[in-house]
Amino acid sequence: MASIAGTTTGSLANPRNLSWRKILSSRNRFVMAVIIPTIIFYLLFAYLPILGSLAMSFTGVDTMLAMKPVWIGLQNYIQAIGDTLTWVSLQNSFAFTLVSVPLGTISSLAIALMLNSITRQRAVFRTIYFIPVVTSMVAVSIVWKWMYQPAFGLFNQMLSVVNLPELKWLNDPNLAMFAIVIMSVWKSLGFNAVIFLAGLGGIPKEYFEAAAIDGADGWKSFVHITLPMLQSTTAFVVITGVINCLQVFTQMYIMTKGGPFDSTRSIVYVIYERAFVDFMGGYSASLAMILFVIIMVISLFQLRMYRQNWEY
Amino acid sequence: MKKTLTLISLLVLISMFFSACTPAPQPTVAPQSTEKSADQPADQPADKPAVPVGSNAWAYDANQQVNDGKPITIKFWTWNGFDYLYKVWAEDYQKIHPNVTIEFTVIPWEEYWKKLPLAISSGQGPDVYAMHNQFTSIIIDGNLAQAYPDEWLPKLSEDFEMVDAHLINGKLYYFDSGVMTAMIFYNKKLWADAGLTDADIPQTWDQLTEVAKKLTVRDADGKIVQEGFGLNGAYAAYAVDMLSYQLGAYIYNADGRTVDVSDARKQALQRVVDWYDKDQVSSRDFPSNTDSFAQQKTAMSYVWGWFNGSLKANNPEVEFGVFKLPTFTGKMTTAYDRNNGESTFSVNPKASTEAQYVAFDFIHYCFDNEQYAIDMAVNGSMAPVMKRLKGDPRLNENLATVATMEMLDRTLWPGAFSTGWDPIKGKTIGDGIMTGMSVDEILLAYETENNKDLMKYPTVYWDKERSYKYAGDMQP
Numbered sequence: 001m002a003s004i005a006g007t008t009t010g011s012l013a014n015p016r017n018l019s020w021r022k023i024l025s026s027r028n029r030f031v032m033a034v035i036i037p038t039i040i041f042y043l044l045f046a047y048l049p050i051l052g053s054l055a056m057s058f059t060g061v062d063t064m065l066a067m068k069p070v071w072i073g074l075q076n077y078i079q080a081i082g083d084t085l086t087w088v089s090l091q092n093s094f095a096f097t098l099v100s101v102p103l104g105t106i107s108s109l110a111i112a113l114m115l116n117s118i119t120r121q122r123a124v125f126r127t128i129y130f131i132p133v134v135t136s137m138v139a140v141s142i143v144w145k146w147m148y149q150p151a152f153g154l155f156n157q158m159l160s161v162v163n164l165p166e167l168k169w170l171n172d173p174n175l176a177m178f179a180i181v182i183m184s185v186w187k188s189l190g191f192n193a194v195i196f197l198a199g200l201g202g203i204p205k206e207y208f209e210a211a212a213i214d215g216a217d218g219w220k221s222f223v224h225i226t227l228p229m230l231q232s233t234t235a236f237v238v239i240t241g242v243i244n245c246l247q248v249f250t251q252m253y254i255m256t257k258g259g260p261f262d263s264t265r266s267i268v269y270v271i272y273e274r275a276f277v278d279f280m281g282g283y284s285a286s287l288a289m290i291l292f293v294i295i296m297v298i299s300l301f302q303l304r305m306y307r308q309n310w311e312y
Numbered sequence: 313m314k315k316t317l318t319l320i321s322l323l324v325l326i327s328m329f330f331s332a333c334t335p336a337p338q339p340t341v342a343p344q345s346t347e348k349s350a351d352q353p354a355d356q357p358a359d360k361p362a363v364p365v366g367s368n369a370w371a372y373d374a375n376q377q378v379n380d381g382k383p384i385t386i387k388f389w390t391w392n393g394f395d396y397l398y399k400v401w402a403e404d405y406q407k408i409h410p411n412v413t414i415e416f417t418v419i420p421w422e423e424y425w426k427k428l429p430l431a432i433s434s435g436q437g438p439d440v441y442a443m444h445n446q447f448t449s450i451i452i453d454g455n456l457a458q459a460y461p462d463e464w465l466p467k468l469s470e471d472f473e474m475v476d477a478h479l480i481n482g483k484l485y486y487f488d489s490g491v492m493t494a495m496i497f498y499n500k501k502l503w504a505d506a507g508l509t510d511a512d513i514p515q516t517w518d519q520l521t522e523v524a525k526k527l528t529v530r531d532a533d534g535k536i537v538q539e540g541f542g543l544n545g546a547y548a549a550y551a552v553d554m555l556s557y558q559l560g561a562y563i564y565n566a567d568g569r570t571v572d573v574s575d576a577r578k579q580a581l582q583r584v585v586d587w588y589d590k591d592q593v594s595s596r597d598f599p600s601n602t603d604s605f606a607q608q609k610t611a612m613s614y615v616w617g618w619f620n621g622s623l624k625a626n627n628p629e630v631e632f633g634v635f636k637l638p639t640f641t642g643k644m645t646t647a648y649d650r651n652n653g654e655s656t657f658s659v660n661p662k663a664s665t666e667a668q669y670v671a672f673d674f675i676h677y678c679f680d681n682e683q684y685a686i687d688m689a690v691n692g693s694m695a696p697v698m699k700r701l702k703g704d705p706r707l708n709e710n711l712a713t714v715a716t717m718e719m720l721d722r723t724l725w726p727g728a729f730s731t732g733w734d735p736i737k738g739k740t741i742g743d744g745i746m747t748g749m750s751v752d753e754i755l756l757a758y759e760t761e762n763n764k765d766l767m768k769y770p771t772v773y774w775d776k777e778r779s780y781k782y783a784g785d786m787q788p
Contacts (some may be wrong), residue, residue: 150597151536152609171596171746257735260743276426277731279450 050292057285076286086287089267090294095177096184096266097245104185105237108192109230113222115193116200126197129190137187141254144183145170148255170256173263180251180264188244192237199233200226235306239299246295267291363408368700370467372680374408378673379666385413386667386674389431390442391424394654397687398442401678408677412670425450432456432660439663440671443486443655445478448728448773451658452480458661458668459483460675471680473697474653477725477776488653489679490694492617493723494554495715496520496638500631502527502538502611513635515642517555517583520612524593527611540593542610545600546734548584549741551614554649555580558639560787563650563726568772571762573755576787581741581751588745596746606630617693620712636715644722646785651716651723654692689713695720727776732765 057077060070080086115125132140147154148169156166169179203226211221227234249268252258258265267287275284363374378384390398395418402414417438419427429450431437443451451457460468465484468475478487503509506526514520524540531537543551553563561576587594602619604610606627613619614637623630637648656679659671678684682698686706689696693712696704707713740761744754766772780786 149599151595151599168597173743173747257738259739260747261739273735277735279429279454 053285053288056282057289059282072282076283077290079283080286080290085262085265085270086267086290088262089265089270092177092262092264093246093248093266093268096181096248097242099178099181100184100245101238101241103181104188104192104241105234107185108189108237109196109234111189111193112196112200113226115197126190126194129193131190132187133190135187137250138254140183140187141251145255148179171260173260176256176260176264180248180255183255184245184248184251188241192241195237196230196233199230203229231306235302239302239306242298242302243295246291246298366680368680369470370464370472370676370680372676374677378409378412378670381411383411383413384666384670385415386440386663386670387415387417387438388440388442388657388674389417389419389424389428389438391421392418393421394442394688394692397684397691398678401681401684402674405674405677409673412674414674429454429456432662435662437660437662439667440657440659440674443658445486445653445655445728447731448480448485449730449769449771452485452773453769453771455661457485457658458663459485461672464676471699473699474725477727477779480773486655486658488697489656490685490688490692490696491651491653491716491720491723491725492692492694493651493716493719494550494614494616494649495634495636495712495719496612497605497615497619497623497632497634498612499605499608499610500633502608503633506611510633514638517638517640520638521587521591521593524587524612525591528593536592536595536598537609539595539598539601539604539610540612541587542598542601542604542613543584543587543594544596544598544604544746545602546738546742547601547614548745549737551584552577552580552741554614554637555583557647557649557724557786558637558644560646560785562777562786564774564777566778566788568775569763569766571759571766573759574787578751578755581745581754585745585751589748596748605632617712617716620693620710621691634711634715636718644719646722647724647780647782648719648722650726651720652725653697654688654694722782724780724782725776727772727774729774730766730769732768733762733774736761736765 056069058071058073059076060072111129115122115129118125150156150166150168150171153169155169159166167175170176207225207229208221211225216224247268248266249272252264252266252269253272256264258269268291271284271287271291274280274287365371365373365375388398388402395416399416402416406412406414425444425447428437428441429447432441433454433456437456443457460483462483465475465479468484468487472487474491475484475487478484498513503512508523508526512523514523520541526540527538528536528540529538556563556572556577559576559580561572561574561580563572564570565572588596598604598609599607601610601613602615602622605613605615605619606623608630620634623632639648657671657675659668659675661668663671682701685696685698685701686704688694689701689707690710690713693710693716695713695716696707701707707717737758740758741754744757749757777783
């Protein structure tokens with residue numbers, strides 16, 4: 001990577017060499033011209049709204065309708081922390097994440113390993129696994145909601161064919177979240193599998209050949225070569241998986257509306273309700289900020305944890 | 313060359329970012345009339361034949377110019393409910409007032425109540441918009457509607473039912489354009505298959521239960537494959553309210569900040585639960601009662617009158633009939649159920665003075681029109697609130713309208729519910745029934761959640777129950 005940086009960005013790669021003269025040199029002017037529009041785009045449509053949301057979180061409940069901010073300090077945060085529903089919904093989001101991420105990571109790695117082992121028609125299978133990824137989550141949720149329908153749904157019909165007891169699925173508060181997890185993992189399987197496939201493609205074949213010569217079997221090669229070499233890829237899949245899962249919303253909105261009994265009400269669902277049903281913009285923004293901090297802390301921790309083992 | 317290609321790719325990428333943004337709802341200009349005389353300029357009404365003016369109190373005079381004949385465009389927003397009717401009204405209005413252009417925007421219901429309040433607050437909203445009383449607390453507390461002219465009020469009360477029920481601090485921001493209530497829809501084919509005829513239409517809930525047992529079909533394992541009586545979805549909770557009204561109990565206590573959990577409500581809840589557990593004519597495993605009725609898996613469903621239009625539009629293969637709600641005794645001495653109205657339009661208080669004037673004129677034109685009122689009633693399966701349409705034979709075209717009119721006098725309007733009412737009802741009573749919780753547990757959850765929610769609204773809009781005409785027959 002360093003050598004690639006040396007041929008294109010040269011002086012910009014080393015912060016000690018940064019100066020306006022070097023930045024504005026003809027070579028780097030082109031680079032800046034390409035980067036600046038993206039920076040402006042993110043400033044306007046991501047960072048400024050986040051700052052606006054932060055400011056809104058310290059204002060009163062009628063902000064969104066009256067458009068007259070009333071400063072109330074930390075009152076929204078205190079109310080949010082004291083609301084049982086905040087903790088219930090955070091618990092639901094964490095439960096969703098703690099099951100989805102490991103399940104999704106392991107299953108997509110398994111699929112990537114299988115795809116990597118075939119030489120013919122690999123692109124066909126890769127496409128098949130990727131189709132759910134590009135399908136709208138709304139459409140998928142509607143279809144899976146019907147498949148989970150206890151009386152007429154496909155899954156219960158399949159269970160009855162093999163003489164297994166039928167399940168209430170989305171109508172059972174103890175099962176509804178797991179049903180949504182299964183659907184979510186299925187939908188994102190292809191994306192993570194493609195990431196892992198790319199990672200597997202970057203492992204030099206010589207390592208496996210050397211291991212084979214030393215008498216290592218498939219499992220030992222997998223544990224001592226494949227997994228360590230996939231560490232950065234795994235880190236990416238896990239970290240982005242955690243970030244996405246903690247923000248889960250669409251599936252709950254379409255399939256269960258947060259029920260039964262708040263068992264699938266995620267924190268983002270509560271943020272949506274407070275903002276667009278109750279029009280409590282400030283309170284909703286405070287919940288969003290709390291979630292932002294939680295995700296930031298977890299992501300930084302994960303990055304630190306994975307980075308320690310990247311050098312091998 | 314490489315740099316040029318990179319720049320082009322970047323420009324394409326940036327344009328894709330912007331194109332991915334959700335576009336604002338696209339207004340469509342309602343088509344202008346083509347029926348103009350060739351030698352008559354559009355904005356000079358002097359040569360037009362005089363339009364007769366009605367003799368009712370709030371009669372609309374189409375001969376009066378609006379905006380002094382000067383061209384003006386007003387923006388109208390509605391959701392996708394009666395938009396097809398409103399477009400016709402807008403076209404007709406523009407024929408009468410060719411200097412007015414109405415820019416029509418239709419937004420899906422779910423998005424409408426997110427976009428409308430924010431648009432009006434930020435000054436981007438329409439001049440006139442379709443209103444629903446369910447969102448009264450958002451619209452009124454947020455100062456998002458202009459009050460109707462005070463001089464209209466006595467005239468409206470003379471021409472329309474229930475106008476006073478919608479007064480808020482002496483001001484009117486909308487009133488009913490038609491009133492709806494619930495009824496029983498039944499599948500005529502499934503009814504005939506079970507050997508039933510119209511003579512079997514039940515008058516009491518016990519009779520309905522017996523009929524439902526005949527209509528319930530099970531497979532070899534005893535699992536229900538055809539429901540006799542469907543309540544799943546929102547209607548299980550609505551049925552508890554309905555039965556409570558029939559037993560004389562209101563939804564809210566007199567203070568409007570707590571809900572009723574009297575013995576009558578407990579009895580009503582038990583009646584609903586019994587249909588699932590004791591009588592076994594309803595199945596918790598079925599989809600919502602509207603979906604399962606449309607798929608002809610449920611023989612009878614308790615649904616509001618709008619379902620009539622929905623079935624005709626989306627499920628024309630379903631042969632159905634409707635009958636009015638049974639009662640506990642076969643006679644009605646309390647209230648059948650609550651009613652609720654579709655609302656007239658509201659005006660944006662931030663619209664210009666000229667736009668507001670034209671908006672109010674448009675409202676006056678639309679809702680003084682007898683044919684429009686009939687069309688709303690028949691298409692929406694409602695009873696019209698226009699007093700002079702009582703007994704009009706044109707209303708008999710819609711069975712649900714007929715059933716509504718039969719019950720209307722003995723239905724009550726509780727007022728505009730809070731935004732939390734529906735979700736909490738679904739979460740407590742709906743989920744409680746579906747998961748088999750005990751009646752006491754359900755009522756406790758219902759009371760706790762509702763009473764907590766009701767305290768957060770600055771104004772109570774749901775305090776109209778005790779204005780019921782027959783309040784003396786209800787529990788105080």
